[in-house]
Amino acid sequence: MTDIRRVVQTTGGSSYAITLPKAWVSSRRIGRGTVLRMKITDDGGLLIFPEESTSRTPTSIDIVAGPDVGRDIVGAYLYGYDVIRVLAPDRFRESEVLEVKRWARTLAGAEIIDETPRKIEVQVMLDAEAVAPEKVVRRQSVLVMGMVEDAVKALIEGDAALGRSVNQRDEEVDRHYFTLVRVLRTAAHDYELARRLNISPLLLMDLRVAAKFIEDAGDNAASIGRDASRASREMLSNEIRTDFTELVSIILDMGLTPIDSLLLRRRELVYKSLEAREKFLKYGEGVARKLAGHSYNLFKAYYALDRICEDFSDIAELALPFDAKPLK
Incomplete structure (x- = not known):
């Protein structure tokens, strides 16, 4: 600036x-x-x-195909490029073509408009003004809460199919995350867009951080889902089943309270979320001790739930009044 x-x-x-x-x-x-x-x-x-802003000039970038082509495509998308051209020094290998197409499918508004043996052109036709960041964050949060509930259910019931479905839903969470980051990054250096979206600089920053917390929670829920089938090989006692059910209920009871506390800036909602975190920590201490002698997958599941609960309480802390102290 x-x-x-x-x-x-x-x-x-x-x-x-x-x-x-x-x-x-x-x-x-x-x-x-x-x-x-x-x-x-x-x-x-x-x-x-x-009063009448001029239209934004489309931007483009060239990417050389390689082992990190997927990461490069996502990076270009997040930086706001409208046209992403993937180039091959000689000819694309079949695996490279499949990789480019796979990543293009995960990015909202991205379409392959031209494909030759040495070039794949991806155009992003996402209208940033049509994206409501607050709604995207809420939708992302609802998806993750559903994943958490089903992941624990798959774990305690040994339902491998349900565990796989949780892992698949993580792709939709990532899709929302990428969309939100692209729009927020664009708004960060386009005051006119930020004005039309009615996003203050502070809210823009907070939404970006909150989206990352939710995306991390989704990754942890997907991890529980992936491990569900392996954990199902051991018999879980009723006590362990009850403990995991209680832990997930604490998280689910938080619901959209962390998001609402951020968007509405309501102090009582902030404290409600932090109290849920404190409740999880107190109950979780006993659960961690009981898991001694059980499989590593159960320990992973417990710590994944702990991380998920922490992610959502961290979102609430973004709205914490400056004169208040977070609960220990």
């Missing part, structure tokens, strides 16, 4: 004026009679926008 300083002048004794940067005026095609919109930010700043 360019730092520009202007000296405030007075006109007519009661009005204040500053000159606009010439480069900005030229780039935005501002002239005599142009209407400018102004917005006072929560941190005391002043944002200035042309």
